[in-house]
Amino acid sequence: MSARPETKDLLKIIRNLHHIHDYTVLLERILHEARLFVRADAGTLYLRDNDKLYFNYIENDTLFPEGKSEDKFTYTDRSIPLNKSSLAGFVAVTAQPLLIDDVYALPDSLDFTFNPEFDKKSNYHTQSQLVIPLVGDNQKTLGVIQLINAQYGGKTVPFSAMDKVHISFLADHAVLALEKASMAREMVMRMVAIAELRDPYETGSHAKRVGEYALVLYDHFAESRGVSLAERNQKKEAFRAAAILHDVGKAGVSGDILAKNGHYNEKEKLLMYRHTVYGARLFPDSESLWDRIAREVVLNHHERWDGSGYPGKIKDINTNPIKFGYGKKGKEIPLSARIVAIADVYDALTSERSYKEAWTAEAALHFLKSKSDKLFDPELVGIFLKLNETLDAIKRNFK
Numbered sequence: 001m002s003a004r005p006e007t008k009d010l011l012k013i014i015r016n017l018h019h020i021h022d023y024t025v026l027l028e029r030i031l032h033e034a035r036l037f038v039r040a041d042a043g044t045l046y047l048r049d050n051d052k053l054y055f056n057y058i059e060n061d062t063l064f065p066e067g068k069s070e071d072k073f074t075y076t077d078r079s080i081p082l083n084k085s086s087l088a089g090f091v092a093v094t095a096q097p098l099l100i101d102d103v104y105a106l107p108d109s110l111d112f113t114f115n116p117e118f119d120k121k122s123n124y125h126t127q128s129q130l131v132i133p134l135v136g137d138n139q140k141t142l143g144v145i146q147l148i149n150a151q152y153g154g155k156t157v158p159f160s161a162m163d164k165v166h167i168s169f170l171a172d173h174a175v176l177a178l179e180k181a182s183m184a185r186e187m188v189m190r191m192v193a194i195a196e197l198r199d200p201y202e203t204g205s206h207a208k209r210v211g212e213y214a215l216v217l218y219d220h221f222a223e224s225r226g227v228s229l230a231e232r233n234q235k236k237e238a239f240r241a242a243a244i245l246h247d248v249g250k251a252g253v254s255g256d257i258l259a260k261n262g263h264y265n266e267k268e269k270l271l272m273y274r275h276t277v278y279g280a281r282l283f284p285d286s287e288s289l290w291d292r293i294a295r296e297v298v299l300n301h302h303e304r305w306d307g308s309g310y311p312g313k314i315k316d317i318n319t320n321p322i323k324f325g326y327g328k329k330g331k332e333i334p335l336s337a338r339i340v341a342i343a344d345v346y347d348a349l350t351s352e353r354s355y356k357e358a359w360t361a362e363a364a365l366h367f368l369k370s371k372s373d374k375l376f377d378p379e380l381v382g383i384f385l386k387l388n389e390t391l392d393a394i395k396r397n398f399k
């Protein structure tokens with residue numbers, strides 16, 4: 001077993017957390033890093049929403065080894081009431097940490113009890129716990145980190161008083177990073193809201209679902225190609241924001257044109273095509289991974305595998321008037337845009353719109369399959385088809 005992590009490792013973790021801009025990726029990292037730092041076998045991150053605590057992430061080395069856990073609880077609506085009767089609830093309400101050596105040996109005199117349901121169902125044995133509140137600037141509890149079963153020498157041991165100090169310190173910084181990420185996320189959603197003023201179908205929930213579909217598709221594709229977890233995590237956050245913003249350029253196109261929904265004459269078609277270029281101009285910084293991926297997605301999400309899409313090859317997107325080129329083909333289209341094209345079309349098909357009913361998931365997947373190799377990257381469609389359960393969960397969670 002490697003040496004116990006030290007304070008300097010904690011500072012490094014905190015520095016890295018401050019570099020993550022995506023709220024959801026950040027939540028996942030906070031739990032993961034906290035758990036590794038104190039060598040907890042398992043952990044749960046809860047987020048507070050009004051009078052409930054929602055399970056946001058769960059990791060458990062014994063039940064589901066690393067990398068395989070994320071699908072299990074990422075898109076969950078499971079929650080517990082926000083009151084002092086549970087361990088996590090107690091910590092959320094009082095904003096005080098709890099350090100418990102054995103949850104099965106708690107005295108009856110306490111406000112909270114341990115609920116053994118999860119242990120029974122999963123055949124797991126919870127013993128020691130360290131439960132830490134995530135307290136925001138306004139003294140309100142944002143959520144709770146619950147760490148389970150500290151490991152030492154192959155055995156479960158109690159968490160130490162030092163673990164409590166370290167994780168409380170980590171939690172304070174995690175909250176700062178979360179508040180920053182939440183501001184960035186709100187800005188992204190405001191940009192979507194501006195596009196929505198022009199095009200009523202580009203709603204916040206459509207944008208969010210496209211973001212989630214694109215993210216899981218990227219993650220499974222990258223995993224199948226052996227891309228390291230670190231690189232996947234770094235790209236995932238940029239992918240989600242880029243996918244959410246795919247149609248941000250519609251803010252620059254007249255609402256009358258967008259309302260025509262596909263029934264365009266030649267002139268109107270070219271006006272509508274402009275949304276890709278207008279949007280891409282919003283992300284000029286080639287040095288920033290976020291800008292780079294957002295520009296790729298926004299510019300190319302209507303390019304099609306067989307070259308039938310738009311805006312095609314353009315020398316300089318900043319020149320006016322815009323001269324549309326021949327459609328990009330196959331792998332000339334950036335991976336990020338090939339992914340978002342699938343996510344965007346899938347969501348448009350499975351959503352109700354004034355001119356059509358919502359298609360079933362099966363019908364939409366069947367359509368993608370029938371157009372794979374023509375409109376869409378066949379390898380990506382193949383992966384997307386296997387994600388049907390996750391796609392359904394996303395649809396349920398982002399209505």
Ligand SMILES: [Fe+2]
Nearest residue numbers: 246247301302
């Ligand atoms: Fe578009």
Ligand SMILES: [Fe+2]
Nearest residue numbers: 202246247344
């Ligand atoms: Fe869209």
